Amino acid sequence: MERKAFLRSLGAGAAFALVFPCVQGCSSDSDGEPGQEVPTGIDFTVDLSGPDGLSLENNGDFIIRNDVVVARNLQGEFVAASRICSHEQNAGVSFVEIQGGIFECEVHGSRFDQNGAPLNSITQNPLKIFNTDLQGDLLRVFE
Structure with missing residues (x-):
């Protein structure tokens, strides 16, 4: 059976179900574009x-400011890392509550410990980490 005949035999609903996830996953926006600067x-x-x-009230919470992920880790300490992943420079890094709290890129699955060291084989490049300093209610994030 030829491809066209096969697709026609599936019907529109099945074709939509097969094609729609690919179209959604392959769409581009500024957050998914590679080559962004750290x-x-x-x-x-x-x-x-x-x-x-309020957004950083609980352990595991995080916010994104100036392409930096600022998180309250699972021990209640503040940590900060580049939102731009070291794998292909996509703006997809967030803080996730697995393995004791790690930084993970949603684009290709790169994972980093809180010191920026890679945790899987997707990249060997470390994630840029920033300093934090808490003085009362003011949290400074800096290089």
Whole structure:
């Protein structure tokens, strides 16, 4: 049976079910585009007494500011890393509550420990980590 005949025999519903996930997964937006630059010159403050504080209230919570993932790790300490993955420079890194709390890129699955070291074989390049300093309700994130 030829491809066209096979697809016609499936019907429109089955063809849509097969094609739609690929179209969704293959769509591009600014967050998924490779080649973005890792942030440099980072030095900003997060006011934990404001809305950002509510978003960082619980262990495992994170926010994204200036292409930096700022997280309260599972031990309650603040950690920060580049949102731009070291694999192909996609803006897909977030903090996930697995393996004691790690940084993970949703684009290709790269995983990094809280010091930026790669945890799987997708990349050998470390993730850029930023310093944090908590003074009262002000959390400074800097290089």
